[in-house]
Amino acid sequence: xxxxxxxxxxxxxxxxxxxxxxxxxxxxxxxxxxxxxxxxxxxxxxxxxxxxxxxxxxxxxxxxxxxxxxxxxxxxxxxxxxxxxxxxxxxxxxxxxxxxxxxxxxxxxxxxxxxxxxxxxxxxxxxxxxxxxxx
Amino acid sequence: xxxxxxxxxxxxxxxxxxxxxxxxxxxxxxxxxxxxxxxxxxxxxxxxxxxxxxxxxxxxxxxxxxxxxxxxxxxxxxxxxxxxxxxxxxxxxxxxxxxxxxxxxxxxxxxxxxxxxxxxxxxxxxxxxxxxxxxxxxxxxxxxxxxxxxxxxxxxxxxxxxxxxxxxxxxxxxxxxxxxxxxxxxxxxxxxxxxxxxxxxxxxxxxxxxxxxxxxxxxxxxxxxxxxxxxxxxxxxxxxxxxxxxxxxxxxxxxxxxxxxxxxxxxxxxxxxxxxxxxxxxxxxx
Numbered sequence: 524x525x526x527x528x529x530x531x532x533x534x535x536x537x538x539x540x541x542x543x544x545x546x547x548x549x550x551x552x553x554x555x556x557x558x559x560x561x562x563x564x565x566x567x568x569x570x571x572x573x574x575x576x577x578x579x580x581x582x583x584x585x586x587x588x589x590x591x592x593x594x595x596x597x598x599x600x601x602x603x604x605x606x607x608x609x610x611x612x613x614x615x616x617x618x619x620x621x622x623x624x625x626x627x628x629x630x631x632x633x634x635x636x637x638x639x640x641x642x643x644x645x646x647x648x649x650x651x652x653x654x655x656x657x658x
Numbered sequence: 659x660x661x662x663x664x665x666x667x668x669x670x671x672x673x674x675x676x677x678x679x680x681x682x683x684x685x686x687x688x689x690x691x692x693x694x695x696x697x698x699x700x701x702x703x704x705x706x707x708x709x710x711x712x713x714x715x716x717x718x719x720x721x722x723x724x725x726x727x728x729x730x731x732x733x734x735x736x737x738x739x740x741x742x743x744x745x746x747x748x749x750x751x752x753x754x755x756x757x758x759x760x761x762x763x764x765x766x767x768x769x770x771x772x773x774x775x776x777x778x779x780x781x782x783x784x785x786x787x788x789x790x791x792x793x794x795x796x797x798x799x800x801x802x803x804x805x806x807x808x809x810x811x812x813x814x815x816x817x818x819x820x821x822x823x824x825x826x827x828x829x830x831x832x833x834x835x836x837x838x839x840x841x842x843x844x845x846x847x848x849x850x851x852x853x854x855x856x857x858x859x860x861x862x863x864x865x866x867x868x869x870x871x872x873x874x875x876x877x878x879x880x881x882x883x884x885x886x887x888x889x890x891x892x893x894x895x896x897x898x899x900x901x902x903x904x905x906x907x908x909x910x911x912x913x914x915x916x917x918x919x920x921x922x923x924x925x926x927x928x929x930x931x932x933x934x935x936x937x938x939x940x941x942x943x944x
Contacts, residue, residue, distance in 0.1 A: 603888065607848030610883040625888035627855055632888070 527552045529559050535636060536560065536598075537629075539571040549585045556589060560596045567636035568593050571629055573604025583618040590623040599624065599639050603632035669778035670716045672767060677713075680762050681705050687758035692751050701755070708734045712759075712789075719781040720788030735789060736796040743800035752797050756790045817843050819850040826858045826927045827851060828920065832865030840876035844883060851889045858927040859884050862920045864895030874909040881914050890930065892916070894923035 524547050530537040536559055538552065556568065570586065590600040603626045613620075626632035673680060685702035692701075711730040723732070735756065742752040760783055767775060817839065822828045827850050829843055847859055861880060863869070869877075877893060884891035894917040896904070904911075917923040928935060 602886075605887045607845060607852060607883070607887065610848060610886040611844060611879075613886055614879045614883045619882070620886060625886055627851065627857060627888045631857070 524548055524551065526555065529555055531559070531563055531565065534563075534565050535567040535569060535633065536563065536565045537569050537571065539574075541574045543577060544575070544582050544585075546581050549582055553585065553589060553592065557592050557596075560593060560598055565596075566598050566640060568598055568600045569629065569632045569636065570600065570602045571604050571632075572602060572609070573606065573628070575609060576606065578609050578612055580616050580618060583613050583616060583620075586623050587618075587621040590621060594622065599636055601626055601632040601635050603627070603629050667717065668772065668775050669763075669767070669782060670713060672770075672775070673716060673763065674713060676766060677709060680766060681709050683762040683765065684709070684759050687761055688755040691754040691758060692747065695745070695747070704734075704738060705759075708738075715785065716782060717778060718785055720785035723788055723792060731789065732792060735793050739793040739797040740800040743797050743804065749794055749797045753790045753793050756793055757786060760786050813839060813842055817846055819846050821854060821856070822860070822924055823927070823933070825854075825856045825931060826860065826924065827854065827856045828860040828862055828923075830862045830865060830920075834868065835866055835873045835876060837872070837876065840873070840880065844876075844880045847880065848883055848887060851884060851887060857889050858930065859889055859891040860920065860923040860927065861891060861893050862895040862923070863893065863900070864897065864920070866895075866900070869900045869903055871907055871909060874904065874907070874911075878911070878914065890915075890927075892923045892926055894918070894920050 524545065525542050527538060527540055527542070527544075527548060529552075530539070536556070538556065542548070544552075559565070560568065568589065570589065575582075586600075586602055593600045600622075601624045602620065605625060624632075624635055626635055681702055684705050685698045688701050688705070689696065689698045708731065711734060715727055715731065722728075738755070739752050742755075763779070763782065767779060817829065817831070820828050820830070827847065829847050831843065835843075843861075847861070850856070851859060861877065863877070866873070881891040881893065892915045893911075896916055896918065915923075915926060917926055925935075927933075
């Protein structure tokens with residue numbers, strides 16, 4: 524089973540999915556991500572799916588699940604780079620991504636996370652990233 | 659054919675003997691039916707070829723059109739009716755060109771008292787009828803082809819994705835929306851968003867004549883798909899009657915932004931992007 528690497532950039536975790544996800548890998552990713560968020564106290568998760576060409580309902584639901592998990596750690600989730608075909612498939616499947624935010628590319632995704640942090644939405648960190656209140 | 663060697667022999671002889679006169683008369687009669695839109699010379703050229711491939715089957719009653727000896731005449735007739743369909747002739751005009759041959763042949767044999775010739779003529783008449791019907795069939799098939807081609811072209815033509823501003827794309831929809839067209843629109847718009855990196859999309863339905871539940875469903879899907887990709891999609895140009903229909907049908911647009919005009923939608927996109935449009939006060943004296 525292939526594991527999807529999780530990279531840490533500052534207080535953001537970057538997950539770039541470069542393979543056709545199997546259900547097992549998806550479950551493993553959820554577990555790994557939960558561990559990693561808790562360990563690094565990340566405030567944002569970016570999932571880059573620009574290389575993903577095929578999705579099914581299980582993978583579609585995974586995004587929502589990851590977002591819900593991250594929310595419990597007070598981190599925002601942004602899915603970036605979704606391809607048109609994938610978007611159409613998800614809509615046809617009737618899946619909504621719940622509270623997942625989406626962005627056209629990685630850059631915009633990072634910008635969204637930055638602005639969310641600046642707004643202090645759902646975060647207790649200060650402007651400079653220092654923790655001003657106990658989490 | 660082998661069992662009945664003599665059949666149609668007499669008629670064929672007569673027709674071969676005066677073939678030039680026959681073709682000329684045929685062209686003349688047919689030219690009258692198509693009301694001068696095709697010149698007699700053109701008709702005669704076509705008919706000459708057709709006449710030659712028709713001669714071998716004279717004597718048959720046309721009940722076995724699928725036989726190989728009909729291949730050539732059928733191909734010629736198919737070409738004729740296809741050309742006619744493209745030129746905008748009606749099916750009756752096309753078929754009457756073929757039926758005109760009957761009159762030409764009758765005129766030729768009018769004064770002949772031979773009984774066997776009369777029998778041949780009857781068979782010949784049935785044969786020409788069968789060939790006429792064949793032109794009808796190919797004409798209909800050709801028309802079908804044209805319609806399919808045109809609807810494909812229309813699909814391509816009427817769904818342009820235009821860039822209104824840096825980061826703002828618009829699709830002005832015109833005409834009626836069906837699943838096939840919405841699919842094309844959806845794909846084109848989403849691809850446009852990716853290619854140009856635009857964050858705002860406007861679907862303008864000013865030119866859409868009617869909205870039913872299905873069309874609304876398609877629109878909603880497009881908006882949702884754009885959202886999934888991280889772009890914002892606004893629907894604009896909802897006309898009063900359509901607004902009434904939408905409400906009467908109980909279609910929920912949810913949190914999707916709808917604007918009255920394309921201008922409003924563009925302003926909305928500007929607002930979201932932080933773009934400000936300022937009218938410069940004209941300099942004093944001007």
